[in-house]
């Protein structure tokens with residue numbers, strides 16, 4: 001650090017420290033805000049033939065009895081050709097599938113497959129053609145999302161079924177729709193893309209991908225249960241994170257200023 005000595009009392013030294021402080025705040029904030037928590041991302045580069053083959057085997061054992069050997073549908077369950085990997089991931093990861101009678105209530109049940117198996121099942125069904133795909137981590141990231149806009153959209157498009165219990169309150173059971181307190185960002189995105197049971201499909205033209213992330217941010221950041229994905233400081237949202245980063249930055253600047261004056265007294 002000897003190179004810094006002659007420069008320390010240079011009039012620009014204070015500014016240099018200030019600049020350094022700002023850079024540190026920036027880096028710290030970027031690290032805090034981060035790219036949200038991706039609960040379950042699709043396999044990068046798409047599923048392999050091996051995944052599809054494993055998925056087909058799992059399907060034959062656990063799903064074919066209702067959906068048919070080729071997922072073509074039977075009198076007791078619909079065809080899955082064209083529903084896409086997002087529908088399979090949603091149905092199986094929330095514990096809705098396998099099982100249930102047609103048009104019965106579909107509450108969450110314990111999940112009976114590992115995440116890898118769910119992705120294999122999804123890869124098999126997707127290989128039959130078409131349908132929305134499992135969103136990637138970036139697609140469901142709530143970093144930089146507009147929570148206030150998400151709340152407005154939720155009130156307009158979702159609250160008539162999934163009750164709205166006031167800003168910051170818990171989202172409770174609606175008349176006929178389930179609570180969203182346990183849904184991960186990926187599951188919320190998939191529900192909008194696939195419209196399970198009586199829920200409508202919200203295509204990317206009805207609710208844009210960015211608006212979907214705003215809704216996810218609102219749902220996951222205002223509820224009373226632990227946030228399953230992403231970083232949250234007591235769930236008070238991005239404002240608090242900004243404030244914490246700001247105060248941390250100020251502290252760094254104060255220490256830098258103290259260091260400068262201390263050295264000056266020494267000299």
Ligand code: HEC
Nearest residue numbers: 062063066076077083087088091097098099100101102103
């Ligand atoms: C006991 C019968 C049964 C079994 C076993 C079963 N399903 Fe289903 N599944 C149904 C019924 C019935 C529906 C239709 C639900 C509705 O629309 O109310 C359905 C719906 C679905 C849907 C939603 C389709 C859509 O249009 O979005 C997916 C995806 C699905 N099942 C996947 C699976 C997978 C994967 C398995 C195996 C792990 C499986 N199911 C096992 C009966 C079954």
Ligand code: HEC
Nearest residue numbers: 094106157158161176177178183187188191196197198199
């Ligand atoms: C017409 C009523 C209706 C509307 C509007 C609606 N939903 Fe749903 N939603 C449902 C029903 C019914 C289910 C349960 C489906 C099932 O069990 O198969 C559901 C399920 C869900 C789930 C899965 C919950 C779980 O178990 O994790 C999520 C997430 C969800 N909806 C999000 C939304 C969002 C976000 C919106 C607004 C963009 C919305 N819904 C609008 C009726 C609705």
